[in-house]
Amino acid sequence: MNVSAPVALYIHVPFCLSICPYCDFVVVAGRAARGPANRLEAFLAAIHVELDLRADDLDTTVGSGRAPLSSIYLGGGTPSLLGPSQVCGLLDHVARRFGIARDAEITLEANPGRGDRGDLAGFRAAGVDRLSLGVQSLDPAELRTLGRRHGPADVTDAVAESRAARFRSVNLDLLYDVPGQSLRSWEWTLHAALRLEPDHVSAYALALDDPDAEGATSPLGDRLPLRPGAGAWRRRARPAQDEDRAADQYEMAERRLVAAGLRRYELSNWARRGHESRHNLAYWRCEAVEAVGPGAHAFDGSLTRRWNAARLEPYIASLRPADGALPAPPPGGREPLDPAAGRAEAAILGLRLRTGIDGAALLDPALAAGLEWGIEAGLVEAGRRLRLTSRGRLLASELFVRLLPDAPRAAPRTALHVQGTAA
Ligand code: SF4
Incomplete structure (x- = not known):
């Protein structure tokens, strides 16, 4: 890409x-x-x-x-x-x-x-x-x-x-x-x-x-x-x-x-x-998003994520050097995603959506085991599109962790866990 x-x-x-x-x-x-x-x-x-x-x-x-x-x-x-x-x-x-x-x-x-x-x-x-x-x-x-x-x-x-x-x-x-x-x-x-x-x-x-x-x-x-x-x-x-x-x-x-x-x-x-x-x-949808400001995360639409470090003063100092030097991009990092991790991330984000993901994801060797586990456990509705069931929405994190490379294969916890991030 x-x-x-x-x-x-x-x-x-x-x-x-x-x-x-x-x-x-x-x-x-x-x-x-x-x-x-x-x-x-x-x-x-x-x-x-x-x-x-x-x-x-x-x-x-x-x-x-x-x-x-x-x-x-x-x-x-x-x-x-x-x-x-x-x-x-x-x-x-x-x-x-x-x-x-x-x-x-x-x-x-x-x-x-x-x-x-x-x-x-x-x-x-x-x-x-x-x-x-x-x-x-x-x-x-x-x-x-x-x-x-x-x-x-x-x-x-x-x-x-x-x-x-x-x-x-x-x-x-x-x-x-x-x-x-x-x-x-x-x-x-x-x-x-x-x-x-x-x-x-x-x-x-x-x-x-x-x-x-x-x-x-x-x-x-x-x-x-x-x-x-x-x-x-x-x-x-x-x-x-x-x-x-x-x-x-x-x-x-x-x-x-x-x-x-x-x-x-x-x-x-x-x-x-x-x-x-x-x-x-x-x-x-894993589209390319630019981002500026301390702590901001960008994605280039292929397989690289970039982030700015969180601290404000180094951010300002790099972009507006007090000594008159040329501005430089702020401190931060860059992470190339390997293709399997990229596909897992796309599947996880796609499953969060009501529209779900293409059923062909079951043919992806990196995702198949986790998705089949989700179908058997009643968390994923199978079909041309794969979508979370109502039980799947409550236990989404149990499924998502199985889609990541090196996913655990242990039985799911019984306690319900609602997938969420800070607002
Ligand atoms: S949660 Fe409170 S401290 Fe954090 S961004 Fe919102 S208003 Fe500010």
Whole structure:
């Protein structure tokens, strides 16, 4: 396979007003995010340089006449801490160097709180057409547990503002398997979220991995070390999670969201027709995605993944050297996937989608054993397309681990485990 032109661009904006103890994203808070010593302008100057470096690379490897982007996603962090003119400046730059398709999806993540949801009408005027709100819960006690700065009323206000600003699409991110969250309180969150008539809902199980233990936090790693207090919070939170309750919560989400007219198009994502996230579909379909900003991951559409290291200051220093030297790509890494691992990854991502994968995958010696195990265990529906069954959606991680090269062959655990990633 050859390097492809990216269909989408991810821009990581790593600033938040404070840090939630469960957060695994690449985020800085405190003085770096606000006040006279904030690093927003320095970061923006650096990201403009990275946009040029990545576009120069693509001009060389793919050609300057490549197709324009069909999706741009400003994620974080809290990109709504930027001003509309800063967002407009980024989008203008992207349009000049990458091209933006006329009907492109342009998403911005925002927190619902009054202090950090930013100028929604201004973002819309800058060209953003899809808003993704980090709601997580509509239960005040759960929001406090999660360390969130907003309350349920802020969510209502943010959605009303987004409707007044005429965003084409509004997503609400929700979390389940939250410590202290009962089936009943999750039902309330779903009910209250649906009253706001979102176009799209993402519902993920709260993931409390330890990035330090995973070795992802070295100076070239794509994640930051756990912050003080976060480790203790997680140790207290984990015993309050429950896989069986999480499975019930997932099934409840499916029932409620589908009954409200949202169709599940991916394991953890539901949308009204025409409101499926084009950006995330590009990831799940293994299409080429460019990415800039600290901790951002790119894929060239063949078999190479590239990531930027998570730390902000080395990122800025590399792209805007203080000594006047030429800018260099930020620190990070590059990983060629071997073909078998690439096919396994494509199968796993494809199975997350409602459309599933081509049945011919059963003829692939690298995938056949895992898929046949899934069919026998009732997790995969066989046919011209292979799709997860309802049991398969609950036990997806048991299947996915068997599709990886060197997969275990042991019997499945009996406890239900809902496949999810952090929201
Ligand atoms: S969970 Fe969201 S709001 Fe909280 S620190 Fe992480 S990126 Fe910021």
